[in-house]
Amino acid sequence: MLTLNAIRTQKEEIITRLAKRGKDRSDIINEVISIDEAKRSIQTQLENNLAKANTLAKEIGDLFKSGDKELAETKRNESTELKEETKSLEAKLAELEGQLTQKLYEIPNAPSHAVKTGITPEENETVFEWGTEPILPENPKPHWELTEKYDIIDFELGNKITGAGFPVYKGKGARLQRALINFFLDEAIKAGYYEIQPPILVNEASGFGTGQLPDKEGQMYHDKTDNLYLIPTAEVPITNIYRDVILKEEELPIKNVGYTPCFRREAGSYGVHVRGLNRLHQFDKVEIVQIAKPEQSYAILEEMVNHVKGLMEKLGLKYRILRLCGGDMGFASALTYDFEAWSGAQQRWLEVSSTSNFETFQANRLKCRYKTKEGKNELVHTLNGSALALPRIVACLLENYQTTEGIKLPECLHPYLGFKSI
RNA sequence: GGAGAAAUGGCAGAGCGGUUGAAUGCGGCAGUCUUGAAAACUGUUUUAGUGUAAGCUAACGGGGGUUCGAAUCCCUCUUUCUCCGCCA
Numbered sequence: 001m002l003t004l005n006a007i008r009t010q011k012e013e014i015i016t017r018l019a020k021r022g023k024d025r026s027d028i029i030n031e032v033i034s035i036d037e038a039k040r041s042i043q044t045q046l047e048n049n050l051a052k053a054n055t056l057a058k059e060i061g062d063l064f065k066s067g068d069k070e071l072a073e074t075k076r077n078e079s080t081e082l083k084e085e086t087k088s089l090e091a092k093l094a095e096l097e098g099q100l101t102q103k104l105y106e107i108p109n110a111p112s113h114a115v116k117t118g119i120t121p122e123e124n125e126t127v128f129e130w131g132t133e134p135i136l137p138e139n140p141k142p143h144w145e146l147t148e149k150y151d152i153i154d155f156e157l158g159n160k161i162t163g164a165g166f167p168v169y170k171g172k173g174a175r176l177q178r179a180l181i182n183f184f185l186d187e188a189i190k191a192g193y194y195e196i197q198p199p200i201l202v203n204e205a206s207g208f209g210t211g212q213l214p215d216k217e218g219q220m221y222h223d224k225t226d227n228l229y230l231i232p233t234a235e236v237p238i239t240n241i242y243r244d245v246i247l248k249e250e251e252l253p254i255k256n257v258g259y260t261p262c263f264r265r266e267a268g269s270y271g272v273h274v275r276g277l278n279r280l281h282q283f284d285k286v287e288i289v290q291i292a293k294p295e296q297s298y299a300i301l302e303e304m305v306n307h308v309k310g311l312m313e314k315l316g317l318k319y320r321i322l323r324l325c326g327g328d329m330g331f332a333s334a335l336t337y338d339f340e341a342w343s344g345a346q347q348r349w350l351e352v353s354s355t356s357n358f359e360t361f362q363a364n365r366l367k368c369r370y371k372t373k374e375g376k377n378e379l380v381h382t383l384n385g386s387a388l389a390l391p392r393i394v395a396c397l398l399e400n401y402q403t404t405e406g407i408k409l410p411e412c413l414h415p416y417l418g419f420k421s422i
Numbered sequence: 423g424g425a426g427a428a429a430u431g432g433c434a435g436a437g438c439g440g441u442u443g444a445a446u447g448c449g450g451c452a453g454u455c456u457u458g459a460a461a462a463c464u465g466u467u468u469u470a471g472u473g474u475a476a477g478c479u480a481a482c483g484g485g486g487g488u489u490c491g492a493a494u495c496c497c498u499c500u501u502u503c504u505c506c507g508c509c510a
Contacts, residue, residue, distance in 0.1 A: 044472065047479040054479090057491040061440040064490095072490085079490040246469090377469080 001104045001211075003364050003379070007032055017110035020326030022119035025107065032103050039096040046089040053082050105214060109361040111326045112298075112335040118325025124338070125325070130309070131318030131342065134400040140345040143395040144276030146402060147173065150422050153394075155276070165266070165281035172422050176397075176409070177284060179416035180390055181259050184286035184311065188387060191307050193257035193288055198237030200260050201228040206240040209366045211332040221263050230263035234287035235384045239362060242291055246377055247370040253300055254291040257387070259284065277391035278350065284390040290383045293370065294360070297381035298335075301357045304385045305337050308353050311388055314412040317396050318342035320349065334359040337385075341392060345399040350392040355385030398422075 007014055007029060018025040056079045063072035116125055147153035152173025158166040169177050189195060207213035207229050212220060221230040231237060238258050247254070262285050266274075288307065292300050305321065312319045324336040333356040340349035360379040363369070369377040401407050407422040414420055 040472070043479085047472070050480085051478055053490080057489095058440075060490050065440085076490045083490085 001361065001364055002107055002110065003360060004032070004036060004100075004104070006110075006360075008036070014110050017113070018108070020111040020115050020117045021108060021329070022117065022325075022327040028103060028107060032100065032107070035096055035100045035103065039093065039100060042089055042093045042096060046086065046093055049082060049086045049089060053079060053086065056082070108331045109329075109334050109358065111329060111333075112357070112359075114323065115329070115335055116323070116325045119327035120325075121328050123325040124322040124328055126320050127323050127337070128309075128321040129319070130313060131316070133318065133342070134344040136344050136400070136402060137404050140399065140402060142276065142345045143343075143398040146398045146407065147276070150407070152176070152422060153277070163281070165279070167277070167280065172417075172419065175417055175419075176394060176413075176422075177390060179413050180388075180393065181284060181286060183413060183416050184387055185257060185259055187311060187314075188257035188286065188288055188307070191255075193255045196234075196238055196241070196256050196258040198231075198234060198241075198258055198260065200231050200237070200263075202231055202236050202240065203228060206236055206243070209240045209243045210236045210362055211365065212236060215331065218267050219265055221265060231260060232264045233262050233285065233384075233386075234258040234260040235289060238287065238289045239291075239382055239384065240366065242368040242380075242382075243366040245368055247291065247368070247380065249293070249370050249372055252291060252293050252370055252380065253296060256289045257286060258289070259286045261285075262389075277395040280391055286387055288385050288387045291368065292381045292383060294378070294381050297357050297359065297383060301335065301337075301355065301383055304355050304383060304387075308339055308355060308385060308387050312339065312341065312352075314410070315393065315397065316410045317393070317400060319352070330354075330356065332356075332358050332361050334361065339386075339388075341396040343392075343396050343399055345402070346395075350396060352392045352396075353386040353388050355387075356383065358382045358384075 002014065011029060011033065015024075015026045015029055018029075056075055060072050060075050060079065063069075063075065116123065118124070141149070144155070147155075150172070152170055154168040154170055155164075157168040158164075161168065185195060201223065204213060204227060207220070212229070212232065216232075220232055223229070237260075238256050241256075242254075261282055263282050264280075266279060266281060288304060290300050290304065309321075319339055319341045322338045322340065324333075324338060329336045336354055336356040338351050339353035339355070341352045342348075343350050359381050362382045363379040366382075368380050368382070370380050371377055397409060398407055401409055405421075409417065409421060
């Protein structure tokens with residue numbers, strides 16, 4: 001969430017930046033400010049009361065010791081009265097605090113200055129393109145036909161075991177998954193990332209920390225017995241490592257990478273565009289996460305984008321990079337680049353990575369700070385990106401590398417695969 | 423799953439109803455000494471809110487209660503440890 005301090009001191013700027021999401025939020029910002037003012041005034045009264053009560057308590061203690069029972073009794077009554085008042089102030093304060101956090105939770109992150117105002121995906125800006133249209137045989141097959149033809153991914157079997165959106169990878173299909181995961185992890189490690197294998201079930205506090213809760217409750221699978229959530233992305237457990245942590249300045253930036261399965265309920269998605277691997281309930285993803293000092297975070301975002309570019313180019317997949325417009329960005333993001341790979345047989349772009357700077361939005365919820373050289377604690381910036389999400393990469397690899405003699409997979413994967421083609 | 427014990431500052435570890443935001447030790451930081459370092463000595467060393475500031479307030483796992491007053495008593499939740507059972 002946005003910091004109260006930012007809302008108080010840079011109100012106009014925040015309103016301007018929020019407007020990039022295509023909706024005016026000045027009302028809610030003003031509400032926050034007025035609730036905060038009311039809250040602070042109550043708080044001052046309450047603290048004065050408590051100070052009085054503390055003094056009285058000390059006096060009473062002394063009076064009892066010196067044996068002046070009568071005066072002690074008088075003061076005791078005085079203190080009891082004071083307590084009534086304190087209770088009602090506490091109740092008011094709690095209520096205002098509740099309102100305040102409620103409002104703060106409703107406000108999305110303020111988009112960075114580089115972000116274009118807009119609402120729909122059509123308004124995203126293409127900032128980079130690479131690669132050429134793959135040369136395919138006559139009547140190229142979409143991946144869901146190829147997976148069936150070569151018997152490498154079985155959607156029907158997944159239906160039987162679990163349900164739609166949970167495919168079974170078989171034989172070379174399973175090995176391709178494993179190869180991609182290892183390839184992505186190794187590339188990240190070469191780039192200086194530290195590998196983490198986190199839990200894939202997280203508690204409520206972690207869901208709040210990265211912003212999935214309270215809003216996107218319905219997007220996650222929830223185990224009610226133990227009140228745990230299946231992660232929609234490794235971002236959740238990996239970023240939550242730093243919840244309630246004060247880092248040393250020299251530790252930053254922290255670069256972590258982790259492979260996890262990801263689970264998304266995808267409530268409300270349907271239609272041809274979700275066929276095959278295009279949209280799944282369970283999929284594999286390698287995620288890169290960085291924790292940075294504010295002044296370095298945008299340079300780091302570029303570095304992360306370059307890392308993903310390198311992966312796409314080694315895989316030889318035609319792709320483009322979009323800078324999302326305000327309205328298409330996630331709730332917590334200040335700036336997001338989406339990578340889309342070209343799917344030769346479907347003749348459409350598929351999103352394969354989303355790389356974002358959250359600035360202090362997550363850090364504020366996480367209470368993740370670092371101690372500056374001057375000894376002050378300041379919120380860090382958090383960033384993350386998919387590097388990469390597997391299913392659509394697999395779809396594009398299968399489609400774009402299909403030939404009449406089989407699917408000839410790119411060279412960078414050969415050492416990981418143990419074979420060259422399917 | 424059953425039985426028991428515990429949770430205090432960066433760490434270790436006192437305190438068990440009234441100058442205890444918290445003894446003591448270690449660690450960290452600054453200084454004295456030294457050519458430099460070590461040792462020794464001296465000082466300092468949590469976070470958040472509020473206020474121009476002095477200050478005030480809150481926090482001893484979380485939440486609630488008793489009391490004029492709680493780290494200290496009571497309830498509850500969570501976590502950790504030990505023993506037993508089960509088990510990849």
